[in-house]
Amino acid sequence: MAELNETHDPALSSWVDSANGGASDFPVQNLPFGVFRRLGSQEAWRGGVAIGDQILDLGAAHAAGVFSAESARAAAACTQTSLNAYMAMGPAAWSALRLALSRALRKGSAQTERLRGCLVAQAQAEYAVPARIGDYTDFYTSIHHATSVGRLYRPDHPLLPNYKWVPIGYHGRASSIGVSGLGYARPRGQILRAGATAPELAPSERMDYELEIAVFIGRGNELGRPIPVAQAESHVFGLALFNDWSARDFQSWEYQPLGPFLSKNFASTLSPWIVTMEALAPYRKAWTRPPEDPQPLPYLDAPGLRETGAIDIELEVLLQTRRMREAGLAPARVSLGNFADSYWTVSQLVAHHTVNGCNLQSGDLLGSGTQSGPLPQQAGSLLELSRNGQQAISLPDGQTRRFLEDGDAVFMRGWCSRPGAARIGFGDCVGTLLPADPS
Numbered sequence: 450m451a452e453l454n455e456t457h458d459p460a461l462s463s464w465v466d467s468a469n470g471g472a473s474d475f476p477v478q479n480l481p482f483g484v485f486r487r488l489g490s491q492e493a494w495r496g497g498v499a500i501g502d503q504i505l506d507l508g509a510a511h512a513a514g515v516f517s518a519e520s521a522r523a524a525a526a527c528t529q530t531s532l533n534a535y536m537a538m539g540p541a542a543w544s545a546l547r548l549a550l551s552r553a554l555r556k557g558s559a560q561t562e563r564l565r566g567c568l569v570a571q572a573q574a575e576y577a578v579p580a581r582i583g584d585y586t587d588f589y590t591s592i593h594h595a596t597s598v599g600r601l602y603r604p605d606h607p608l609l610p611n612y613k614w615v616p617i618g619y620h621g622r623a624s625s626i627g628v629s630g631l632g633y634a635r636p637r638g639q640i641l642r643a644g645a646t647a648p649e650l651a652p653s654e655r656m657d658y659e660l661e662i663a664v665f666i667g668r669g670n671e672l673g674r675p676i677p678v679a680q681a682e683s684h685v686f687g688l689a690l691f692n693d694w695s696a697r698d699f700q701s702w703e704y705q706p707l708g709p710f711l712s713k714n715f716a717s718t719l720s721p722w723i724v725t726m727e728a729l730a731p732y733r734k735a736w737t738r739p740p741e742d743p744q745p746l747p748y749l750d751a752p753g754l755r756e757t758g759a760i761d762i763e764l765e766v767l768l769q770t771r772r773m774r775e776a777g778l779a780p781a782r783v784s785l786g787n788f789a790d791s792y793w794t795v796s797q798l799v800a801h802h803t804v805n806g807c808n809l810q811s812g813d814l815l816g817s818g819t820q821s822g823p824l825p826q827q828a829g830s831l832l833e834l835s836r837n838g839q840q841a842i843s844l845p846d847g848q849t850r851r852f853l854e855d856g857d858a859v860f861m862r863g864w865c866s867r868p869g870a871a872r873i874g875f876g877d878c879v880g881t882l883l884p885a886d887p888s
Contacts, residue, residue, distance in 0.1 A: 451540075451682075451727040456480075456551040459871045463554050464561045465568070467501030474864060474874025475499040477554050480547055481687070481722035481875070482532055485574045494577050496527030496535065499722050499876065500554055502571050509567040510553075515560045520549035531581045532723070536667040536686045537811035540727075543667070543686065547727055576630070576721035579689075580665060580812035582623040586802060587661075587693060587713070587816035589617040592792035594821035594829060601837045602701075613743050616793045616801045621693075621816065622714035629878045633716040635855065635885040638699040652885035653696035655838065656853040660766050660829030660861055662788055663691035664795055664815040665723055672808040679751040681796035682726055684809065688760075688795075690720035690861045690878035691816055697832055697852065717816075718880035720861070724873065731870035733757035734789050748804055749797045758796060762788035762875075764820050764863050766829065770848055771856030780860045781845050783834060786820055786827035788863075855884045 456478065462469045463477040475481065481499050486492040497504040508528040510516070516524045523546035526535035535542070553560040589595055592612065599607030611617070627633075635656060639648040667686030670676050676684055693713060700712035736758030738744055764787060767780035793801075798815050819829040828834045831852055834842050841849035853859070858881040864874035 451730040453730055454548075456547055456727070457731050457870065459869060461551070461871070462556045463500060464556050464558060465501045465503055465554060467503065468554075469501070471872055473501050474876050475501055475722075476871050476873060477551060478871040479724065479728050479873035480550050480554075481724045481728065482527070482535075482579065483721045483723065484531060484577045484579045485569070485721070487569060488573050488575045494530040496529070496532055497569070498550055499571065503568040504571055504574055505550070505554065505564065506567045506569055510564060513563050513567060515553055515563055516546070516549050519545040530577075531812070532579050533581050533812045536580060536665065537669070539668045540683050543725060544727060547725065576628045578626060578628050578719055579721065579723055582626055582812055582814045583810050585621040585623040585626065585814045585816065586618050587621045587818060588793065588798055589818040590791040590793040590798070591817075591819055591821045591829070593790060593823050593827070594819040594833065597821065597828065597833045601832070613792075614746070616798055618798075618802070619708045621717070623814070625714055626717045626719055626814070629718060629720050629876075629880070631718065632881040632883040633694060634883045636696055636699075636711070636715040637885060638696060638711040639702055640698045641702045648702060653698055654852070655697035656882055657695045657697050657831045658766065658853065658859045659693040659695055659819040660764055660784070660786070661691040661693050661820060662762070662764075662817040662863075663689040663719055664798065664817065665689065666799075666809045666813040666815070667811060669810040669813070670803055670808055673806040675803045675806060676799055676809075678749055678754060678796050678800035681799035684799055685726055685795060687723040687725040688729070688762075688875075689723050690863050690875050692718040692859060692861055692878055692880055693816055693819075694718070694880070695830070695832075697837070716880070718878055720876055720878035722876045724875055728873060729760055729865065732761045732865040732867060734759040734761050736794050745797070749800060754794060754796055758794040759789040759791070760795070761867065762863050762865055764788060764829070765861070767860040767862070768844065768850065769858045769860065770844065770854070772848065773844070773846055774856075774858065776846065778846060780858070783842060784826055784828055786822040786829060788817070788820055790822045790827070791817065791820065853882050855882055857882050
């Protein structure tokens, strides 16, 4: 697990003024990575780092000669159209470039004038999915989500007996993961209506979001060589926000016996920026398992995991309907939870995924599963907030929702803050539900 170093010093400020003052998600203590180009241009996609309301173009910075030795090799890898090559270089290269960037972007840096011309305003940029995602696995790490959803369908036995023993997951569809800002048509699939004896093909009527954390694999592992839990985070590049759109009416019909299929694979939305595990070091927390619960098997346990395995990330979902948008009303919060409430940790997901010899590759994505807390208002999906459509949630302008309607935009935000550390954030993860394709 990453240790605190000079890049985390809360007293640091940047010569990029918008990064200072605590209002930005992207102070100099953060430095998340993404892939961008100028809005509406035909430029090549390339790597960049968010700083305040700007992007440092890593290709331009590398060409300006501001890096040296290992940081120069790492920056060169970020000039490609995805971050995979850089992510595959491992923790030493990640840390070297982060340190060089921190020093170059700090107030008083000798590189200030050379780098000013390497900045691109975020408002004048467009983004791509930051890595080529070869494989995507979605987990089910929130016991609160698993219990509340289970209670809707199995009131007497809401939590299945394997949940407390094994990190549950399924393999998803990487090809339909898109970056923040896109719209997605309401999908079609089979629906078995109440009282019907046969399903019908129709647009989903119970569209939902799922608030998740995306875990990006950096270094992979060889086929047949599991990653020990104590080494797992050295294989994780960083985290992003993730909305795993869900068609609940499809899901209830198709999920038995093999789990989600068309209810999940039509779209997922990813935030543009990957916050590195090193940037998250100040926000680690002890991970605990209730003493009355089964304790993890040895391959899922380690002393360091118990001490700092959890990560304190506030997670917020906001909803903006079409009518709110047309009236100039801001998105309204519908839930606020925390990633630290997860039953399973990032390192446990990696260790379990590979214990059978499965080989992960750079750029692979692990979804955390819906992040819900112990309180009703901390639920990370409308399925829970509306009790499967049984009760509507109210919005500030008087509208109500049980599930998403056409034109609804879902905003997800995440940030870390605590006394003695600089606040850092993930930026927005935004997606809009469009009407079903008329064809």
